Amino acid sequence: MPIELLGDYLRLLADAATSGRKPDAAELNAVDLLGRRAAELGVSAGSAVQLYLSAARRLWQQLPAVVRSRDSEVVRAAAAAVLHVVDEAVARLAEGYNDARRQMVRWEETLRRDFVEDLLRGDADVGRLVERAEPFGLDMARPHQVALAAPSGRLNETEAAISSLERAVVRWAGDRDVLVATKDGWIVVLTPADTDVPGPRTGAKTLGDLMLAELARLPRGRPWRVTVGRPYPGSYGIARSYEEAREGLTMAVRLRLDSSLVQAEQLLIYRVLLRDQPAIADLVQSVLGELVHARGGAEPLLETLDAYFVTGGVATTAARRLHLSVRAVTYRLDRIKTLTGYDAADPAQRFTVHTAVLGAKLLGWPHRDLAVDR
Missing domain, CATH: 3.30.70.2730 (Alpha-Beta Plaits)
Structure with a gap:
């Protein structure tokens, strides 16, 4: 334990015991700085406080006013003065320690945040x-x-x-x-x-x-x-x-x-689909573009296609997923075929339609204008 963390603490105790003098603001500020120093040195708060309490106990046993005096009033007065200094000094030591630790934590958080930003960005100096x-x-x-x-x-x-x-x-x-x-x-x-x-x-x-x-x-x-x-x-x-x-x-x-x-x-x-965004945007527009002219817009029909493909092309299962009747699902599929010319149930056309549906979801269509991707 670094002995320099005591600073003028022993002198303050001795003055309190012999004359009853209380530490002034400057002396308590010095103890505050010693608490900060303890935090910077990596000394635990418990160890720092124990150092101050142990020093007070040893000094008390060696104080002339205590050793030589037989007057209980003198001893009590000296004890009260010393305990007052111990109380104030330990409080200021802990306050300085905690302030320093909070600053260190904030600094470490800043370093950590900056490091993570540079690490994930990948363009920082490697060395x-x-x-x-x-x-x-x-x-x-x-x-x-x-x-x-x-x-x-x-x-x-x-x-x-x-x-x-x-x-x-x-x-x-x-x-x-x-x-x-x-x-x-x-x-x-x-x-x-x-x-x-x-x-x-x-x-x-x-x-x-x-x-x-x-x-x-x-x-x-x-x-x-x-x-x-x-x-x-x-x-x-x-x-x-x-x-x-x-x-x-x-x-x-x-x-x-x-x-x-x-x-x-x-x-x-x-990721493969998005690698050539102009091409996938063109596919979406060419295959599904006419759906925007449907009553209610393209989104309900797009959701129907997505549910149909997710469920393996089974209209009954897709209907349960959409909370619709089977008749409503088959009607929507027929409507899609009429508007686009593509039949989702046709094995020869299914891959094209499914790819277009995936592309639409990835590009945010129909809410997003695909013209910016072409």
């Missing part, structure tokens, strides 16, 4: 990024994967979610090389992808399964949706995995996927 990763325990040479968790609404108490999730991921992976943070209202989890070692991994089979199980225990944010990017090596690989996870969340919303867990591999076909 500098590797240096900044060391305090967070990240080995940039290892392959990592990124997972994102999106709450159903606004999540205010993020600290509880982050702490709980970080502990769970560390236990599951058996590795400290884990980073959990927030970005754009989502929880970001970065974990190494080369931890396939015997022993620690029990329970959840994948990172996504683990995250869903842990987040389901939280009182807020449910239901959650989790997307997981594929693992890649290096700092650029982290940014690439994050981009896959981010695209996964966007696509899951646009496609109205029922699954709470989406793996990047599941969305590869949709």
